[in-house]
Amino acid sequence: MNEDEQTKRWLYLVIAIVAGILSILLTVLDAQPSIGQTAIMAIGAFIFLNSIFFLLIPSTCSSFIYHLKKQTRNAVLLLLLILLFPLLNWIYSPDVVSAVTSYLLWYLLPVAIMGLPLIIKSERIKKLDFIFHIIGVLVFATGFDMRFTSVTINGLPELQYEFNAIWVSALILVLLAIQTKDFESKFNWQATSHKIAVSLLGLSILLLVVLPLGYLTGFLGWNPTTEGPEVIIVSFIGIWLTIALPEEIVARGVVQHQLTERIFSGEHKYRKYWKWVTLVIASIVFGSSHWNNTSQEFMWVYVGLASIAGIVYGICWWFGGLFSAMFVHTLVDWIWALFFKL
Numbered sequence: 001m002n003e004d005e006q007t008k009r010w011l012y013l014v015i016a017i018v019a020g021i022l023s024i025l026l027t028v029l030d031a032q033p034s035i036g037q038t039a040i041m042a043i044g045a046f047i048f049l050n051s052i053f054f055l056l057i058p059s060t061c062s063s064f065i066y067h068l069k070k071q072t073r074n075a076v077l078l079l080l081l082i083l084l085f086p087l088l089n090w091i092y093s094p095d096v097v098s099a100v101t102s103y104l105l106w107y108l109l110p111v112a113i114m115g116l117p118l119i120i121k122s123e124r125i126k127k128l129d130f131i132f133h134i135i136g137v138l139v140f141a142t143g144f145d146m147r148f149t150s151v152t153i154n155g156l157p158e159l160q161y162e163f164n165a166i167w168v169s170a171l172i173l174v175l176l177a178i179q180t181k182d183f184e185s186k187f188n189w190q191a192t193s194h195k196i197a198v199s200l201l202g203l204s205i206l207l208l209v210v211l212p213l214g215y216l217t218g219f220l221g222w223n224p225t226t227e228g229p230e231v232i233i234v235s236f237i238g239i240w241l242t243i244a245l246p247e248e249i250v251a252r253g254v255v256q257h258q259l260t261e262r263i264f265s266g267e268h269k270y271r272k273y274w275k276w277v278t279l280v281i282a283s284i285v286f287g288s289s290h291w292n293n294t295s296q297e298f299m300w301v302y303v304g305l306a307s308i309a310g311i312v313y314g315i316c317w318w319f320g321g322l323f324s325a326m327f328v329h330t331l332v333d334w335i336w337a338l339f340f341k342l
Contacts, residue, residue, distance in 0.1 A: 011059055019049035022241075025234070030159035033092075040089050041163060047081060048170040052245070055173045056322070058190045065177050065184065075178050082170050083111060086163075089153055102152040106143035107171070110136040114175045129179060130258040136175075137254045140168050141289055144246065165242035172249050182261070186321040187253060195320035199327040202312045206332055210305055211340075217301045219294075220340040236334050244329040247286065251310060252317040252325045256282035275318075283310030 023045040032038040054064040068075040093099045114136030117129035143149040146161050153160050153167075177183050214220030225232070259278040264271040287307025294302045309332060316324040 008060070008063065011057075012054075015053045015057065015060065016050060019046050019053060022049055022237070026159060026162060029234075030162075037089060037092055040086070041159075044086050045163065045166060047085060048166040049241075051078065051082060051170045052166065052173060052241075055177050056187060056189045058184075058188045061184050061188055068174070068178050075174070079111070079115075079171070079174050082167070082174065083107065086153055086167060093151075095151060098151045102143075102149055106139065106149045107152065107168075110139040111171060111175065113139065114172070114179075117179065130262040133176070133179070133254050133258055137172060137250045138285075140172065141250050141285075144168060144250075144289075145293070147292060162238065162242045165246050169241075169246045169249060172246075172254075176249075176253070180258075186257060186317075187249075188321065189323050189326075191323055191327075192320075195324045196327065198316050198320040198324045199331065202316045202324075202328040203331050206309055206312050206328070207335075210308060210332075213308075214301075214305060214340065217298070219298050219301045219305065219342075220336075221342045223340060223342055225338050232338065235337060236330065239333045239337070240326065240330045243333055244326040247289070248313065248317070248322060248325045248329055251282050251286035251289075252314055253322060255285055256314050256317065279311060279314040282314055283307045286310035286313070 023042045026045050027038050027042045030041065032041060054060045068078065087103065090096050090099050113132050116132050117126050120126065144164070146164065149164060150160055153164060173187070176187065180187075211220065227235075256278050259281065260271075260275050263278075264274050268274075284307055287303045287305075287310055290302050290306045291299055309329075313325045313329050316328050320327075
């Protein structure tokens with residue numbers, strides 16, 4: 001074994017340990033009624049997190065994708081494992097029929113739509129794979145934050161949203177990794193000084209724009225948290241993995257990025273205008289997805305502010321890919337939760 005392979009093995013071990021710690025933390029924060037439910041949540045989270053980390057950490061991304069593409073069977077088995085494992089919690093579900101219906105519509109259907117270009121032999125259809133990807137992630141996003149999917153995982157009573165977020169993220173990332181040519185360059189967590197600077201600039205702009213609007217509408221107010229430092233740190237990790245990750249994959253990684261890259265080529269004279277059109281489209285989609293995240297009184301305020309934030313996240317995606325978009329998104333939600341959430 002050469003030195004490079006040994007280093008990678010150590011890295012795989014570290015990733016597995018971190019995924020294990022986070023999975024245990026998830027089950028500790030959400031004490032399940034039975035040992036079986038606890039095991040399902042912990043093992044499921046471990047599978048999802050390992051898949052996410054292997055695909056997004058730059059040192060493992062290339063080799064992991066290479067093995068998935070080289071052995072189609074490996075990709076299929078991983079996808080089936082992620083897709084089917086959470087169904088074990090139906091043992092504890094009081095309404096299995098509703099759970100099956102929800103699963104077929106909000107999980108199996110979007111996976112089938114996103115994976116359709118892989119099994120269709122027509123080159124004309126394959127060239128339109130981005131349309132299938134966009135439709136698939138929009139179906140995922142429609143039911144994503146437990147609007148219509150809570151019954152699917154209702155054997156896990158407390159942290160349903162968090163479990164669901166990493167589940168959906170893992171499914172989408174695996175499907176994109178084996179189909180998207182520029183996955184490695186745009187979907188990674190390589191933290192460079194340039195990417196961090198882009199995120200911090202985006203944060204500054206949002207604070208200058210959104211804070212006054214939030215105060216004027218009554219949506220925001222000074223309300224600092226009294227939680228301890230350990231809770232504050234855990235909340236940052238939670239926002240990063242369960243809010244910023246799935247939302248940025250859908251809005252920027254698929255809708256904005258694929259519309260931008262696949263409609264006009266880099267040399268096309270209309271591309272520079274089309275980039276801004278897709279930025280606005282993705283931002284409106286992103287803002288609209290927050291329609292039921294607050295009270296009826298502030299629904300349109302939240303949608304409007306989220307759409308403005310989406311424009312900044314989209315610009316950060318241009319210059320820093322997934323890391324920059326996720327970093328600024330996490331900082332915004334984290335600061336909001338710590339100081340301004342009423």
